[in-house]
Amino acid sequence: MLGRLYRLAGLAEGVSEVRVLYAEGSVCDTEGVPVSLTETNSEQDGGWAAAGWVTVLTLVGIGILGYHPYSEDGALYVAEVKHALNPALYPHGTAFVTGHLGLPCFALGVTGLVKLTGLALPMVLFLLYAACIWGMLFGVWQLAANCYESRQARLGATGLVAVWLTMPVAGTSLLLMDPYVTARSVSLAMTLLGMAGLVGFCRRRSEGVTRWELLAWGLGAFGVAALAHPLMAFYGLVATSMLRCVTIGRPGLRVSVVWIVSIVMVTAAAMAQVLAPAETANYVRVASTRPYWFLAEWRWFEWFGLAAPLAILAWVGWGPGRRWTSRDRVRQGLGRMAVAVGSLAVLIAIAFARQGARVHPVAKLQPLRSFQIVYVVMLIVLGAALGQFALRRSFARWVGALVVLGGIMVVVERMTYPNSGHLELPGLTPSNEWEQVFLWVKQNTPEDSLFALDPDYVGEEGEDTQGFRAIAERSVLPDYSKDGGIAAIRSGLTEDWVAGQAVQARLSEESDAERVAALGPAGVTWIVLGRGAVTGFACPFENGRAKVCRVPGAVENPEGPTLATMKRREDGASDLRQ
Numbered sequence: 001m002l003g004r005l006y007r008l009a010g011l012a013e014g015v016s017e018v019r020v021l022y023a024e025g026s027v028c029d030t031e032g033v034p035v036s037l038t039e040t041n042s043e044q045d046g047g048w049a050a051a052g053w054v055t056v057l058t059l060v061g062i063g064i065l066g067y068h069p070y071s072e073d074g075a076l077y078v079a080e081v082k083h084a085l086n087p088a089l090y091p092h093g094t095a096f097v098t099g100h101l102g103l104p105c106f107a108l109g110v111t112g113l114v115k116l117t118g119l120a121l122p123m124v125l126f127l128l129y130a131a132c133i134w135g136m137l138f139g140v141w142q143l144a145a146n147c148y149e150s151r152q153a154r155l156g157a158t159g160l161v162a163v164w165l166t167m168p169v170a171g172t173s174l175l176l177m178d179p180y181v182t183a184r185s186v187s188l189a190m191t192l193l194g195m196a197g198l199v200g201f202c203r204r205r206s207e208g209v210t211r212w213e214l215l216a217w218g219l220g221a222f223g224v225a226a227l228a229h230p231l232m233a234f235y236g237l238v239a240t241s242m243l244r245c246v247t248i249g250r251p252g253l254r255v256s257v258v259w260i261v262s263i264v265m266v267t268a269a270a271m272a273q274v275l276a277p278a279e280t281a282n283y284v285r286v287a288s289t290r291p292y293w294f295l296a297e298w299r300w301f302e303w304f305g306l307a308a309p310l311a312i313l314a315w316v317g318w319g320p321g322r323r324w325t326s327r328d329r330v331r332q333g334l335g336r337m338a339v340a341v342g343s344l345a346v347l348i349a350i351a352f353a354r355q356g357a358r359v360h361p362v363a364k365l366q367p368l369r370s371f372q373i374v375y376v377v378m379l380i381v382l383g384a385a386l387g388q389f390a391l392r393r394s395f396a397r398w399v400g401a402l403v404v405l406g407g408i409m410v411v412v413e414r415m416t417y418p419n420s421g422h423l424e425l426p427g428l429t430p431s432n433e434w435e436q437v438f439l440w441v442k443q444n445t446p447e448d449s450l451f452a453l454d455p456d457y458v459g460e461e462g463e464d465t466q467g468f469r470a471i472a473e474r475s476v477l478p479d480y481s482k483d484g485g486i487a488a489i490r491s492g493l494t495e496d497w498v499a500g501q502a503v504q505a506r507l508s509e510e511s512d513a514e515r516v517a518a519l520g521p522a523g524v525t526w527i528v529l530g531r532g533a534v535t536g537f538a539c540p541f542e543n544g545r546a547k548v549c550r551v552p553g554a555v556e557n558p559e560g561p562t563l564a565t566m567k568r569r570e571d572g573a574s575d576l577r578q
Contacts, residue, residue: 050138050141050142050145050154051138053141053154053155053158054134054137054138054141054158055134057137057158057159057162058130058133058134058137058162060159060162060163060402060406061133061137061161061162061163061165061177062129062130062133062423063406063423064162064163064165064166064406064409064410064413065133065165065166065177065179065409065413066179066413066417066422066423066424067126067129067179067180067422067423067424067425068179068180068417068420068424068464068466069122069125069126069129069180069181069424069470070180070424070435070466070467070470070471071179071180071417071420071464071465071466071467072178072180072465072467072482073178073180073182073184073482074178074179074180074181074182074467074470075466075467075468075469075470075471075482076182076467076470076482076486077106077107077181077182077183078121078125078467078470079097079467079469079470080097080098080104080106080107081106081107081110081111081121081125082121082470082473083097083098083107084104084107084108084110084111085111085114085121088447088448089447089473089474090469090473090474090475091447091448091475092448092450092475092523093450093475093476093477093478093496093500094475095490095492095493095496096478096483096486096493096496097469105183105227105228106182106183106186106228106229109186109227109228110124110125110128113128120426122426122427123426125181125426126181126425126426128181128185128186129180129181129185131189132177132181132185132186132188132189133162133165133177133185133189134189135189135190135192135193136161136177136185136188136189136192137158137161137162138193139189139191139192139193139194139195139196140157140158140161140192140376140380141154141157141158142192142193142196142200143157143192143195143196143199143334143377143380144157144158144380144383144384146196146199146200146203146327146330147327147330147331147334147380147384148327148331148384148388149325149327150387150388152387152388152391152392152393153384153385153387153388154384154387155387155398156383156384156385156386156387156388156391157379157380157381157383157384157387158383159383159387159401159402160379160380160382160383160386160405161176161376161379161380161383163402163405163406163409164176164379164405164409165177165409166179166409166412166413166416167375167379167409168305169305169369169371169372169375170298170302170303170305170306170368170371171292171295171298171299171302171303171305171368172292172366172368172369172371172372173292174369174372176372176375176376176379179413179417182229183228183229183232184228184229184232186224186225186228186229187225187226187228187229187232187233187236188225188232188236188372190221190222190224190225190228190233191221191222191225191232191233191236191237191373192236192376193217193218193221194217194218194219194220194221194222194225194236194240195218195236195239195240195243196218197214197215197217197218197219197221198214198215198218198219198240198244199243199330200214200218201214201215201218202244202247203326203330218240222236222237222240231365231366231369232369232372235367235369235370235372235373236373238265238341238370239337239338239341239370239373241261242258242261242337242340242341243333243334243337245257245258245261245340246258246317246333246336246337246340247329247330247332247333247336258340262340262344265344265348266344266347266348266351269348269351269352269362269367270351270352272352272361272362272365273352273357273359273361273362276359276360276361277359278358278359279358279359279360279491280491280494280495282494282495282498283491283494284360285498286484286487286488286491286494286497286498287355287360287363287364287488288355289480289484289488290363290484290485290488292366293353293355293360293363293364293366293488294353294354294355294363295346295349295350295353295368296354296355297355306342306346306368306371309338309342309371309374309375309378310338310339310342310343310374312378312381312382313334313335313336313338313339313342313374313377313378313381314335314339315335316331316332316334316335316381317332317333317334317335317336317337317338317339318335318336331381334377334380334381335377335381337377338373338374338377338378341370341373341374342370342371342374345367345368345370345371346368348362348367349362349367349368353366353367353368364488364489386401410422416464417464418464419431419432419433419434419462419463419464420432420435420464420466432462432463432464432466433462433543433544433545433546434460434462434463434464434466434545434546435466435471436543437528437541437543437545437546437548438466438468438471438472439471439472440541440548441468441472441474441526441528441541441548442471442472442473442474444540444541445472445474445526445548446525447473447474448475449474449475449525449526450474450475450476450477450522450523450524450525450526451468451472451474451475451476451477451524451525451526451527451528452476452477452503452504452507452519452522452524452526452527452528453468453476453477453479453504453507453527453528454504454507454508454529454530455478455479455480455500455501455504455505455507456479456480456481457479457528458479458481458482459481460530460545460546461545462545463545465481467482468528474526477500477503477504477522477524478493478496478497478500478501479500480501483497483500484497503518503519503522503524504518507527507529507533508529508530508532508533509533512535512536512537515527515535515537515551516551516552516553519551520551520553524551525550525551526548526549526550526551527548527549527551528546528547528548528549529546529547529549530545530546530547531543531544531545531546531547533547535547535549537549537550537551537552538550538552
């Protein structure tokens with residue numbers, strides 16, 4: 001069964017090369033373009049060999065990327081999984097924990113793996129993380145195999161992606177792959193596998209695997225991607241559909257279809273903008289905290305991060321070079337697809353994702369996230385050229401390239417997480433002092449406690465964006481960064497988010513009287529303050545970064561903080577400050 005899976009996924013391995021006789025022929029051998037079959041692949045790599053190379057590169061990628069399961073968005077997903085495993089967790093502000101994407105499939109899937117395997121959640125998360133990177137790189141290998149004949153090119157393409165997993169995707173707030181596991185991790189891996197399957201379906205049949213099996217594989221992979229993260233899967237499917245459009249054999253029909261698809265996408269964005277209901281002033285405030293939604297807020301080098309990949313891939317799609325084989329046609333098609341998708345995304349973002357717009361439905365969809373696929377294609381092309389023309393068969397060159405390129409990314413990772421271990425593996429004691437604070441909270445406070453922290457605590461010195469909820473397993477009032485992102489997607493949480501910011505504003509700077517007036521009505525029972533904060537509260541734990549303190553006289557509120565209680569707190573605190 002596993003062997004057949006590798007044959008099925010090994011879309012371009014050990015098969016006959018299709019030579020397209022006409023320069024403008026389609027990638028598909030079913031397009032009616034005359035073809036002849038000739039064995040030209042002198043370095044065939046079977047599915048097992050490809051899997052072996054990808055496994056090695058996965059280990060290299062993890063070693064460079066690192067692993068931080070509770071940081072950034074990883075904390076959001078882990079908290080949701082923990083709530084699915086133990087519904088008693090997070091009794092306050094549960095809406096900020098569950099289903100923040102609208103679909104609980106990721107949490108349910110991980111919960112199912114925990115129950116099925118009997119492994120602890122941290123181990124399941126790490127294995128899923130490794131599997132997602134492996135799946136992503138295997139999809140990259142298969143796409144490269146559909147574009148390049150030599151093993152050096154395929155290794156270069158997959159190797160460069162593995163080494164540069166930490167590359168930021170322009171100003172979208174995305175990395176090529178996160179150093180933690182999320183629904184995006186699953187979606188990207190399955191999208192690339194699905195794209196490779198559909199390219200294989202279009203290109204030819206493989207020995208022992210029919211074209212219809214490749215089609216089923218591709219569609220099935222996209223189905224899993226959609227269950228994990230519908231939005232990112234949609235962008236992947238748009239890219240794959242555009243690839244088919246730009247490789248239509250007849251030039252007139254090709255141009256017409258691409259224009260039709262582009263007009264349909266722009267029209268859909270315009271209709272979404274026109275038909276969207278009015279937004280509240282508070283929601284506009286929340287949306288304005290997401291600068292990566294709006295191109296006008298990007299810095300010059302982030303704009304460069306859009307232009308440079310499009311320029312490189314335009315050369316691949318329309319520059320000089322042979323167009324004889326189906327591999328050449330796939331490579332050219334990928335370049336043209338990336339330019340078409342990227343340009344369309346930029347057009348839609350400029351036209352409709354504007355900060356001063358009346359409504360923000362298109363901005364909320366973040367069309368520029370489609371550049372994640374563009375970046376993957378760019379690295380495939382650059383890596384293949386590096387392997388094929390520079391590194392070739394020289395072991396010393398390959399090692400030198402790995403050390404230089406990988407070393408750069410390790411330095412970047414260390415600058416991002418300077419106070420945390422490079423690989424925060426299951427069972428290891430965290431070196432980050434904020435994580436140690438959160439672990440003490442988990443082990444020493446009641447499960448139904450409600451905490452308050454400074455709204456932007458993830459930006460505190462030494463914090464390294466580690467998530468309180470995921471580590472401490474306790475309820476907390478909404479923060480500025482990650483909960484603000486959830487409120488920006490789920491507008492129904494806007495008022496709770498705004499009220500939560502008011503409750504926690506200047507928490508480490510306030511007097512104890514102001515804190516009691518602020519937090520008592522909201523039902524807060526514990527607070528985490530910076531180590532330098534002045535307080536007379538009992539603080540049973542303190543280290544070099546923060547202290548955990550009990551709010552005196554706090555009354556448990558089983559319903560959690562409400563907008564009304566937090567609004568009363570805001571008014572009362574204002575009186576005290578006056």
